[in-house]
Amino acid sequence: MTNPLLKPYESLSLPNRIVMAPMTRFRGDAQGVPQPFVAEYYAQRASAGLIVTEGIWPSVQGQGALRGPGLVSPEQVAGWRAVTGAVHDAGGRIFAQLMHAGRLTVPENNLGALHPIAPSPVAADIELHTASGKVPAMVPREMTTADIAQAIDEHVASARRAVDAGFDGVELHGANGYLLHQFLADNTNVRGDRYGGSERIRFPVEVAEAVADAIGAGRVGIRLSPGNPLTGLVEADPAPVYRALVDALRPLDLAYLHLTDNSRYPALRDLRPRWTGTLIGNTGFGHPTTAESGAALIERDGVDLVSFGRLFISNPDLPDRFATGAPLAGIDETTLYTHGPEGYVDY
Template identity: 90%
Template sequence: MTNSLLKPYEPLSLPNRIVMAPMTRFRADAQGVPQPFVADYYAQRAGAGLIVTEGIWPSVQGQGALRGPGLVSPEQVAGWRAVTGAVHAAEGRIFAQLMHAGRLTVPENNLGALPPIAPSPVPADIELHTAGGKVRALVPREMTSADIAQAIDEHVASARRAIEAGFDGVELHGANGYLLHQFLADNTNLRGDRYGGAGRIRFAVEVAEAVVGAIGAHRVGIRLSPGNPLTGLVEADPAPVYRALVDALEPLGLAYLHLTDNSRYPALRDLRPRWTGTLIGNTGFGHPTTAESGAALIEGGVADLVSFGRLFISNPDLPRRFATGAPLAGIEESTLYSHGPEGYVDYPAAA
């Protein structure tokens, strides 16, 4: 059943169809620079056809969490250059995921002590972690036209830094409740201008167009999770919004569309016919992708590649385990979000 996952994918020159999904792990230092062992972590997993990094903030304003990495400063670029060098030495390919937190930040968590911004002044009904403990999410400041233009420019500048750091490309994070997703959702975008209502897809499209113009379409992917309620987002009827978005993105010739399915809205089957390029499928948060479900996506024609998240944490050699039938290791939950090498680079490969 897993043979379809192990076949090369010629359009992107990948040795297999297994993608390591982006996963936040909080292993940067206090300045957002990846710590040295981050290079080991990604290199250990270079057997994936493609690695997509954890979310990386493209601006200080977009920094959401403590110990999350950035792509803003020369020190951060140097830190990521060590990561990409290690992955390439292991014959891997790696994209940087650019993730602007939007309303999901507090001044205590970003290096500029900046307040959150978002499409509309709607706070998330959640608590956010800070060095001093949990705090309620703040009411974000509604983004002006100038703020929107600046955020687009910041994505472009960060994408250029990603290429400078040796990444093979970037993935724009339009999923899971972050800024691009906040523009798409019903309850977080109440705007009356051209970025609201029927124009709620405009920001995501303009970010994609600008980044493509800066580094080339073959180096740009985008991740979407239609209907995902993470962090309190509401999308009562995702289909019209995401059909329009995919239709607008299709002519850009992006490297890929990375799409997470949802139990309420079968995004993969609905949007696949509208997308002629490479599609990375994921079965979603409530149904973590397995070898069997991933292979079924490919064999059913709804995905070209399949992304795996949690399985890659404790199985650095996941493609090899799929190929040989070696047992899969479990995760040590207590070290998922700690800041050192434990529970990060100490999961062994199969014997």
């Protein structure tokens, strides 16, 4: 019997249901331009039904880490155009993940030396990597309504640059502790205005609405990870928040919802009935998705596509390996976050 992962997905014209998940790899240059070998990396993985890039900062204010790539400058657009061209030449499809770091940055790590901003002045209890070593996360400045409007505009401008760079669409990063997720979580959003409390979903929804209006809803996906405590986020009861969020996003007719499951809150099972569009499922941190568990997400949980992260690092031909039963290569952990082609394009 054919593995359901290998069946075409007609709704998005994909040759299979295997998605390359976004993975931070720090292969930008000092100005946030993807280095030339980034095109080779993504083209090597073009047999995925869909590629979602690493997180790309949509504004200098949102730059979270050194050597992470952006979509702000003409040079960055040109660098990404080389990437999308290589992927398309290899027969692939690729979305850019737009990722605003919010409180997860320090002035040393963004090109404008800007103080971090966030929904509320609550610091992450973590250390952040800089060129001079690890430093404690700073207390961010609480975003004003003008800051919020600017952040929405920056997502829109970056999404337009993504289209100009040849991307097939964009994924809004509303997961894993970044800015959109910070608005959703209990401890990082203690605002008393219309962007807090029972209305904490407003900012992610407004970003999705604005980007969909700018480039077309069919070119916009969003990633969520309900209940994920990464970077110190607390969501004591994710269900009411994410049910309301999915209900608000559903009428936008986005390209997809990319949803990471959680052992403490079964997001896929709870939210699948509320989402009528394309659903990308992922088994979550600490539970790397395998061929078997990915097939189960389709057959048991009703997802349409399945995203794979780490397996794509060392197995650029992952769909072919699933099809033939070929053994899977392991990862060289020492090169995950280095800045050159080693451990990147040489698998």
